[in-house]
């Protein structure tokens with residue numbers, strides 16, 4: 001009885017979902033050929049790219065069921081909503097909408113997710129950093145709306 005959990009835990013590992021690792025195409029990234037200051041690029045990378053890009057750094061626990069089901073599902077959802085590695089450079093109106101969603105999420109404090117920043121200190125944004133990203137996102141949305 002005491003050891004019954006061990007084989008079950010091992011069998012559970014056969015249920016690990018696939019970790020999708022899409023190829024990163026440099027020109028498709030949101031900041032390819034962008035005038036964004038390096039601090040802005042770094043902050044977005046640190047705070048968002050593990051979930052909203054094809055450059056996810058999968059932590060070890062993301063390979064261990066049942067946590068893996070949660071983490072993999074979460075990242076698939078996050079990428080579907082917003083993938084900075086697959087930016088619609090050819091569709092300025094879609095890009096504009098994405099930037100306004102980004103500024104909304106940053107303003108409401110919904111993103112980055114607290115469940116993530118608790119464990120990933122480098123993803124935490126202090127007040128001025130958050131303001132800097134909001135300003136960048138809003139300015140980009142305006143620039144795209146103006147067709148520049």
Ligand code: HEC
Nearest residue numbers: 047048051052074077078081082101102105111112113116
């Ligand atoms: C730990 C993973 C994680 C991190 C880190 C993260 N997000 Fe998200 N994000 C998600 C998930 C999951 C969703 C929800 C997808 C869905 O709606 O199914 C989401 C949704 C969004 C959406 C879409 C909301 C909408 O209206 O559709 C935006 C915009 C967004 N995130 C922006 C950001 C920004 C900007 C950052 C960095 C500052 C960030 N996220 C960091 C996981 C994350």
